Amino acid sequence: xxxxxxxxxxxxxxxxxxxxxxxxxxxxxxxxxxxxxxxxxxxxxxxxxxxxxxxxxxxxxxxxxxxxxxxxxxxxxxxxxxxxxxxxxxxxxxxxxxxxxxxxxxxxxxxxxxx
Numbered sequence: 001x002x003x004x005x006x007x008x009x010x011x012x013x014x015x016x017x018x019x020x021x022x023x024x025x026x027x028x029x030x031x032x033x034x035x036x037x038x039x040x041x042x043x044x045x046x047x048x049x050x051x052x053x054x055x056x057x058x059x060x061x062x063x064x065x066x067x068x069x070x071x072x073x074x075x076x077x078x079x080x081x082x083x084x085x086x087x088x089x090x091x092x093x094x095x096x097x098x099x100x101x102x103x104x105x106x107x108x109x110x111x112x113x114x115x
Contacts, residue, residue, distance in 0.1 A: 019087065020087065021070060021085050021086070021087055021096065022070070022085070022086045022087060022088045023070050024067040024068070024069055024070045024071070024072075025067075026088060027067060027070070027071075027072050027086050027088070028067050030088050030093065030107055031050045031065070031072065031093075031107070032050060032051075032052040033050070033051065033052045033110065034049070034050060034107050034108060034109055034110060035047065035048065035049045035050070035107070035108040035109075035110065035111055035112060035113065035115075036048055036050065036093060036105040036106070036107055036108070037105055037106050037108060038093070038103060038104045038105025038106060039103060039104060039105075040095065040102060040103035041102045041103060042102065046058070046105075047059065047113060048115075049111040049113065049115040050065050054066055056074065056076075057111075057115035058115060059113070059115065061076065063075055063076035063077070066081070068081070068083055070085060071083040071084055071085050071086075072084055072086060084096065084097055084102075084103075085097065088107075091106055091107045091108075092104065092105070092106060092107070093105045093106075093107055
């Protein structure tokens, strides 16, 4: 009985972690120096490299990113910061605002697109 309970807990742990919002430190650790490729419900597909110095590089644009509390904030051009919470499970990220999942992505190591 004890083995079954332990196995059930271990099998459910990754799902529970995937539902837990990431801390700012966890977001920075996963994102800094890496690329995220995915899709947002409002704007569609994206691929962005997040340099460790806070610069965002896309195919034909640039911006900046920062961590504010437990949110990642994006600035493109003269727009005000646009901040998002995230859930991270392995190389998968889900962008969350006001409790709703509004985008997803895969975290790719480094800058494979050479942005």
